[in-house]
Amino acid sequence: MNRVLRALWPVLSLMLLxxxxxxxASGGSEIVxxxxxxxxxxxxxxxxxxxxxxxxGLLSFGNVSFMAIGxxxxxxxxxxxASKGMLLPGLPELISSAQWPVIPAAIAGGLVASAFAFLAGxxxxxxxxxxxxxxxxxxxxxxxxxAGNWTDVTGGQNSLIGLPIYSDIWVCxxxxxxxxATAFIYxxxxxxxxxxxxxEDIVAAxxxxxxxxxxxxxxxxxxAFFSGIAGVLLGHFLGTVRIETFYLDLTFAILAMLVVGGMxxxxxxxxxxxxxxxxxxxxxxxxxxxxxxxFAVGALPGLGDAVLxxxxxxxxxxxxKGLSQGREITWPFRAERPSSSKNPSESLADGSRMAPRPMxxxxxx
Amino acid sequence: xxxxxxxNATATMGNPTPLLAVSDLQIKYGSITALRGLSIHVGGGEIxxxxxxxxxxxxxxxxxxxxxxxxxxxxxxxxxxxxxxLSPEDILRxxxxxxxxxxxxxxxxxxxxxxxxxxxVRTDRGAIAKDxxxxxxxxxxxxxxxxxxxxxxxxxxxxQLAIARALLCKPRLLMLDEPSLGLAPIVxxxxxxxxxxxxxxxxxxxxxxxxxxxxxxxxxxxxxLSAGSLRLSGTKTELLNxxxxxxxxxxxxxxxxxxxx
Amino acid sequence: MINxxxxxxxxxxxxxxxxxxxxxxGLIFGVMRLINVAHGELITAMGYTMLLFASQSVVVxxxxxxxxxxxxxxxxxxxxxxxxxxxxxxxxxxxxxAVSFFLQKSIALVIGYRPKGIxxxxxxxxxVVVFGVRLQLLKMATIAVVAVMLILLTWFLKRTRFGLEMRxxxxxxxxxxxxxxxxxxxxxxxxxxxxILAAAVAVLFISQSGFLxxxxxxxxxxxxxxxxxxGGLGSxxxxxxxxxxxxxxxxFLQAVLPPDLRQLREAFVYLVVILVLLxxxxxLFPASGLKERV
Numbered sequence: 001m002n003r004v005l006r007a008l009w010p011v012l013s014l015m016l017l018x019x020x021x022x023x024x025a026s027g028g029s030e031i032v033x034x035x036x037x038x039x040x041x042x043x044x045x046x047x048x049x050x051x052x053x054x055x056x057g058l059l060s061f062g063n064v065s066f067m068a069i070g071x072x073x074x075x076x077x078x079x080x081x082a083s084k085g086m087l088l089p090g091l092p093e094l095i096s097s098a099q100w101p102v103i104p105a106a107i108a109g110g111l112v113a114s115a116f117a118f119l120a121g122x123x124x125x126x127x128x129x130x131x132x133x134x135x136x137x138x139x140x141x142x143x144x145x146x147a148g149n150w151t152d153v154t155g156g157q158n159s160l161i162g163l164p165i166y167s168d169i170w171v172c173x174x175x176x177x178x179x180x181a182t183a184f185i186y187x188x189x190x191x192x193x194x195x196x197x198x199x200e201d202i203v204a205a206x207x208x209x210x211x212x213x214x215x216x217x218x219x220x221x222x223x224a225f226f227s228g229i230a231g232v233l234l235g236h237f238l239g240t241v242r243i244e245t246f247y248l249d250l251t252f253a254i255l256a257m258l259v260v261g262g263m264x265x266x267x268x269x270x271x272x273x274x275x276x277x278x279x280x281x282x283x284x285x286x287x288x289x290x291x292x293x294x295f296a297v298g299a300l301p302g303l304g305d306a307v308l309x310x311x312x313x314x315x316x317x318x319x320x321k322g323l324s325q326g327r328e329i330t331w332p333f334r335a336e337r338p339s340s341s342k343n344p345s346e347s348l349a350d351g352s353r354m355a356p357r358p359m360x361x362x363x364x365x
Numbered sequence: 366x367x368x369x370x371x372x373n374a375t376a377t378m379g380n381p382t383p384l385l386a387v388s389d390l391q392i393k394y395g396s397i398t399a400l401r402g403l404s405i406h407v408g409g410g411e412i413x414x415x416x417x418x419x420x421x422x423x424x425x426x427x428x429x430x431x432x433x434x435x436x437x438x439x440x441x442x443x444x445x446x447x448x449x450x451l452s453p454e455d456i457l458r459x460x461x462x463x464x465x466x467x468x469x470x471x472x473x474x475x476x477x478x479x480x481x482x483x484x485x486v487r488t489d490r491g492a493i494a495k496d497x498x499x500x501x502x503x504x505x506x507x508x509x510x511x512x513x514x515x516x517x518x519x520x521x522x523x524x525q526l527a528i529a530r531a532l533l534c535k536p537r538l539l540m541l542d543e544p545s546l547g548l549a550p551i552v553x554x555x556x557x558x559x560x561x562x563x564x565x566x567x568x569x570x571x572x573x574x575x576x577x578x579x580x581x582x583x584x585x586x587x588x589x590l591s592a593g594s595l596r597l598s599g600t601k602t603e604l605l606n607x608x609x610x611x612x613x614x615x616x617x618x619x620x621x622x623x624x625x626x
Numbered sequence: 627m628i629n630x631x632x633x634x635x636x637x638x639x640x641x642x643x644x645x646x647x648x649x650x651x652g653l654i655f656g657v658m659r660l661i662n663v664a665h666g667e668l669i670t671a672m673g674y675t676m677l678l679f680a681s682q683s684v685v686v687x688x689x690x691x692x693x694x695x696x697x698x699x700x701x702x703x704x705x706x707x708x709x710x711x712x713x714x715x716x717x718x719x720x721x722x723x724a725v726s727f728f729l730q731k732s733i734a735l736v737i738g739y740r741p742k743g744i745x746x747x748x749x750x751x752x753x754v755v756v757f758g759v760r761l762q763l764l765k766m767a768t769i770a771v772v773a774v775m776l777i778l779l780t781w782f783l784k785r786t787r788f789g790l791e792m793r794x795x796x797x798x799x800x801x802x803x804x805x806x807x808x809x810x811x812x813x814x815x816x817x818x819x820x821x822i823l824a825a826a827v828a829v830l831f832i833s834q835s836g837f838l839x840x841x842x843x844x845x846x847x848x849x850x851x852x853x854x855x856x857g858g859l860g861s862x863x864x865x866x867x868x869x870x871x872x873x874x875x876x877x878f879l880q881a882v883l884p885p886d887l888r889q890l891r892e893a894f895v896y897l898v899v900i901l902v903l904l905x906x907x908x909x910l911f912p913a914s915g916l917k918e919r920v
Contacts, residue, residue, distance in 0.1 A: 059716050123904050130661070130715050131903045134855055138896040141848075145893040248844075252727050259720055302735040309728035316721045317709055431804060457806040469801040471794055482794050486806035534806065 010328035011184035014270045015177050018043065021274070022173040033169050039277035040172035041233045043270065044179045046257045048226035050269035051183050052219050053258065055192055057199035058129070060220075061251055062120075062136035063227040065143035068246035069116055070109035070228025071235035072147065075160045077105040078236075083162055090152025102166050106232045113228025114221045125216040128202065140251065147243045159242040160235075167237035175233060179226045183266050186222055191215045249305075256312040262322025267329050272322065279311065280304045382445065384409045384569050385430070385461075385538055390439035392425045399425040401593045402439070407538065407571050412564050414580035415573045417590035423573040424466065426590075427542050430571075431463045432456040444537070458486050462536035466543045468527040472516025476507055479515050479526055483533030493533070500529045503559075521552035528559060532568075539563070541572040545579060557583050581605070631759045633881045639765035641874035642772035647827050647850035648869025649779065650820040652862050656796035657816045659715060661851065661859075663722045664702055666843030667729035668695050668821050672828035673838045674733060677744050684746055692825040699821035700814055702729075708810070726844065734840040741837040750833060768830045775826055776866065779819075783862070788815060849873070849892070852899045858909020867911050 005012075018040070025036035049063045076084065076091065077100040084096045100108070124135045147154045154160070186192045195215040198205035205212055235241040253276075261272020283304035315322060383406035392400040400422040407413045415423050428434035430441055432453040441448040448456055457463075470479050480500070484493045501508040504525045510518060515526060524544060531539055544560075545553040553576075560570055561583060574580040581587050581601050589597040589610070597607060604610050647669070654662040675694045679687035706725045710718055750764040783789035795802040795812040803809050824843075831846065832838060850869045857868020872895050879891035902909065 057716075059719065123900070127903055127907070130719060131907055133716070133719065135900050135903050138852070138900050141896045142893045145890060145896075149889040252723065255720065255723070259724075302731055302738075306728060306731035306735050309724050309731055313706060313721065313724040313728060316717060316724060317706070320713065320717055433800065433804075453800075453803040454806050454808050457804065463804050465801065465804065469798055471797050471801070473797055474790075474793065478790060482790060482802075482805050482807070485791065530805070 006331040009331040010267065011181060013329040014180055014267060017274075018176050018180065018270065019173060022169055022176075026169055035277075035281055037167060037169045037172050037237060039273070039281075040169070040176045041167065041230055041237060042254065042257065042277060043273040044172070044176050044226060044233065045230035045254050046261075046273040047176075047179045047183050047266070047269045048223050048230055049254055049258055050223075050263070050266060051186060051226065052223035053263055054265065054269065055187055055195045055199065055219050056216050058216070059133040059255075060136040060223070061133060061255075062139040062143075063223065064246050064251045064254065065140045066113040066117060066224040066227035067231030067234065067250070068143055068147060068243060069113040070106075070231035071241045071246070072109075072154055072160070072231075073112045073228075074102075074105040074109035074232040075163050075235050075241045076153075077108055078102060078164055079160065079162055087155060087158075087160075088153055090150070102164060102236065106229060106236075109232040110225040110228040113231070114225040117224030118217065118221050121217045121220040125213050125220060140247070144243060144247050154243070155241075157243070159240040161240045163236050163239050163241065165236055165239045167233045172233055172237075175229055179229070180266065180270065182222070182226070183269075186219070187266065191218050195219055253308070256308055258322075259312050260315045260322055262324035262326050264321060264326030265324050265328050268322045268324035268326065271324055275323065276308065276311070280308060283307050383407055384444065385571065386440075386442045387426070387430070388440045388442075390426070390429060390441065391437045392422070392429055392434060393437045399593055400429070403590070403593075403595055405588050405595070405598070407569060409537075409569055410564065410567055411585045412560060412570045412572070412583060414584035414587040415571070415590055416575070416577040416580050416587060417596075419575060420592070421590040422593040423590055424542055427463065427540050427571070427573055430456075430461065430540065457534060457536075460535075460537035462531035462534045462539050464524075464527045464531050464539070464541045464544065466546060468520075468523045470515045470518070470523050470526050470530070472514060474515060475512050476515050476518070476526060477511050479530055480507075480533060483530035486534060496533060496535075500532060503562075504529050519552075520548050521555060524548065524552075524556055525559070528556075532563075536568075538569045538571060541570070543574060544572060545574060545576050553579060632761065633877065635761055635765055635769075637874040637877035639768045640877050641870040641872075642769050643827060643830055644846070644850045644853055644869040644873030645866040646772050646775060646823055646830075646869070647846050648854045648857070648865040649776075649862060650823040650827070651847065651851055652854050652859070652865025653816050653820045653823070655854070655859055655865075656862065657792060657799070657813050658707065658711070658718075660707060660718045661722060662707075662820070663719075663726040663844075663847065663851075664729060665820060665824060666845070666847030667726055667733070668699055668824035668843065669828045669831070669846055670730065670733060670838075670840060670843035671695055671698055672825045673744070673832050673842065674737065674742075676746060676829070676832070677742060677838060680744070687746070688825070688829060691828070692822060695825050695828075696818050696821040698729075699817040699824075703814060703817040708813070711813075730840050730844060737840065739840060741839045743837050744832055745836060746829070747833045764833055768834070771826060771830060775823065779823075779862075782819075788812075792816060849876075849895065852895055854909075855899050856902045856910060858912040860908070861912060864909045864911035868909065871910075 022036060022040065025032050028036075045063070045067060048066075049060065052058070052060050052063070076088075076095055077098055079099070081097050081099055084091055088096070120139055124132060124139070127135055148157055150156065151158075187196070192215075194205070194210050195212070195218075198210055198212045198215070202212060231246065234245070238245075257272040257276045258269055259272070260276055261270065262268025286303060319325070385407040387406065388404045390400055390403045391398065403422070403426065405413070405415070405426075415426060417423055425434060429436045430448065432448065432451050432455070436449055439449075443456075443459055443461060446459070448459070448461075451459070471482065474482075480497055481493075484496070487493055501511070506522050507526055507529060510522065515523065518526060528539075528541070528544075541560075544556050548556065557579060560572070564570060572580060572584070577587075577589075581604065584601070586598065586600055587604055588595060589604070597604060597610060599607070647665075650665050650668075651662060654660055654665070672691045672695045675691040676687045679690050682690070702725055706721060707718075710721055713721075747764075750767050752763055753760050754763050754766070755761075781789075783793060791802065791807045792812050792815060794805070795807055795809060799809060802812070827846065828843075831842070835842075849872055853869035853872035854865040855868065856871060857866070858864025875895060875898075876891050879894060880888055883891060
């Protein structure tokens with residue numbers, strides 16, 4: 001029993017933490033509930049990003065476009081046919097006349113995002129390092145420009161309105177728990193582990209026969225699904241979907257959360273989301289102007305964003321692995337039996353040392 | 366700060382205070398120890414070789430002297446002054462020039478530009494031009510290719526360029542990391558001839574090699590390193606007469622050599 | 627026919643502007659392997675500084691702005707990028723994003739997001755007639771200024787001692803240090819140079835657009851950056867060529883595409899960059915001595 005608990009504690013602790021926050025907030029005012037709900041949506045987005053970034057070691061700037069796709073798909077499936085027919089003449093008949101219940105629409109949103117990621121990922125996942133990141137940025141731009149101009153289908157620059165607003169705190173909590181659990185399960189699967197191994201040393205992984213491309217693609221697709229879900233929930237939280245929402249500012253916010261929390265662990269993703277959400281909330285109040293009694297600080301819109309950027313920079317400079325230092329939450333109590341594995345000694349085998357890195361590193365390939 | 370000499374020191378050529386003294390140097394990369402407490406010294410006008418198998422720590426030694434890699438413990442003194450903590454740029458200005466493994470000439474620039482970069486730290490423009498001319502005398506192939514991109518030179522020519530470039534800094538000590546790497550035997554001959562000639566002109570040289578034979582034959586003294594520690598040292602005759610030389614080179618423990626037939 | 631000439635001039639003008647922007651990015655990448663997204667904020671800052679100096683003569687405003695932007699670049703280098711010099715490329719990229727956003731949001735904090743009008747060099751707004759074609763003087767001036775700056779930059783890099791050191795550091799930073807080149811100084815110089823380029827871009831851009839927004843630098847830099855990837859990140863020629871290509875292509879597509887597809891022209895550029903990354907990642911004009919690539 002203890003062993004199971006110990007193995008699952010990294011994810012259970014996070015799920016309990018998130019649930020506790022949601023439960024605590026549910027008793028609060030409506031404003032607080034809305035803030036926490038929005039925070040949960042961001043948390044899903046961050047964990048979704050982590051599923052790819054944390055395991056593959058590649059930065060993706062494109063996940064927000066998956067959010068957009070999820071949001072648009074769910075919106076188009078749940079909007080009233082009358083408005084669709086009027087505003088969006090380019091929609092195929094099947095979608096235009098449809099009005100789906102929210103859960104299938106949400107799943108559809110996630111799946112379409114996944115499918116898009118799959119298609120984009122087939123070429124993209126061959127790239128490494130910065131090339132992959134740049135390519136994902138290009139994907140973001142293409143979706144942004146495409147959706148923004150496909151007026152007959154997406155409404156273009158206009159918002160899609162009239163979405164059923166069902167993203168309350170409980171719905172978002174359930175989806176967050178599902179996302180966190182999936183992230184944990186995935187990173188413990190063979191594919192996830194192999195991908196993480198390739199993160200450290202891609203040449204060695206490939207030499208060992210690991211099909212890095214395939215595992216990256218798997219990770220990318222799963223990540224896209226939950227990004228899509230986050231987008232769906234965002235759309236049905238705001239009641240509108242507008243492509244402008246799903247662009248650079250949101251990309252930066254989610255990336256900042258992941259960086260601050262620590263890109264290397266699930267705990268990092270969750271903690272980063274929580275910490276930044278709290279921070280931005282506190283700053284939003286300062287933005288509106290705070291009366292300290294002795295003196296008052298005038299309204300400073302935009303302060304929150306500036307401070308967020310500063311926080312991210314400070315973390316990179318001083319704690320580059322983030323608040324979580326790339327580690328998961330471990331069961332605090334000691335094992336029943338003493339662990340039999342000793343720490344590997346500093347030498348690889350008796351007498352053999354690792355050759356030092358050449359002074360001027362030779363380029364790979 | 367007085368330089369300490371190592372335990373196995375043989376007398377240097379009449380100079381009691383070595384040019385370069387390394388004492389008890391320890392270098393770690395993370396939790397891996399590359400060099401454990403090494404002490405060597407180099408006297409003025411000598412060629413000193415450090416040989417040993419791959420991973421012995423030879424490169425780390427040179428890297429530490431050049432200021433590229435930090436040392437965990439120990440001291441390095443040059444001309445009586447400590448080197449640890451200085452940046453590579455400053456160590457060069459103290460008079461130590463390094464020709465790194467793989468030569469690393471600037472392939473996109475001409476031979477001439479590469480040479481001029483060697484003189485970065487010097488301010489005497491007239492003398493620089495004269496020195497370049499002298500070097501082109503010594504390395505005539507470089508004069509031939511003066512205006513060509515250095516990337517087009519052969520391995521041996523690049524090695525000459527790297528040495529010439531390092532010499533332009535007017536160093537007191539020239540360090541070479543595996544100068545024979547990747548070169549044909551006949552070219553290696555040429556390179557070592559150059560080193561011998563430099564020594565005749567008064568240059569002090571510290572070189573590291575995997576190819577022990579060549580280094581042994583050219584150097585005044587040789588240190589044998591293995592697995593981060595000093596195993597043997599001495600002149601060519603001393604080492605070749607030492608039964609344990611091969612064993613020391615390959616890091617096999619003494620006891621084992623006796624057990625095996 | 628007249629339309630064609632005007633479009634060609636327009637294309638060269640826009641292309642030149644993006645080429646200059648791309649060069650600023652390429653310079654920093656060369657010496658530090660850093661993709662400096664914050665380069666955009668240098669452009670933005672120049673614009674707003676010139677607004678501050680609006681009451682002075684244009685020359686004073688330009689000099690004042692240039693000094694401010696060079697200082698800004700040096701400060702960001704010292705504070706944000708120097709500590710990260712040996713970090714991996716992903717960390718550097720994230721850091722440069724963070725710096726860019728911090729500067730952008732700080733400017734927006736002080737000034738707000740609404741566009742502010744600015745009118746500099748109004749004398750260049752007039753049109754001239756060249757061989758019977760009406761051309762905007764401003765566009766010709768842009769081309770001329772960029773050409774001059776390219777020549778100056780080339781002279782600096784090829785003929786001066788500092789340029790030599792910078793090229794060496796860009797090709798092999800560690801080896802340059804081993805030859806005594808002061809790494810910190812070279813990098814600082816690269817940042818200062820890139821700031822001067824950014825200042826020039828800002829002046830040319832706002833002369834044409836007539837207004838300032840906190841995002842204007844970022845928008846320019848994103849497109850220019852895509853250009854450097856297409857052209858080849860490691861070489862300055864590649865960066866300039868790529869920037870030029872992207873700028874000219876957007877003008878070309880604007881003229882050639884049917885109206886409903888015109889807005890998609892930027893998407894086309896992004897498609898090209900993905901293709902380049904897949905098929906020829908070192909870019910269309912890679913550096914000859916380049917060993918590392920993106």
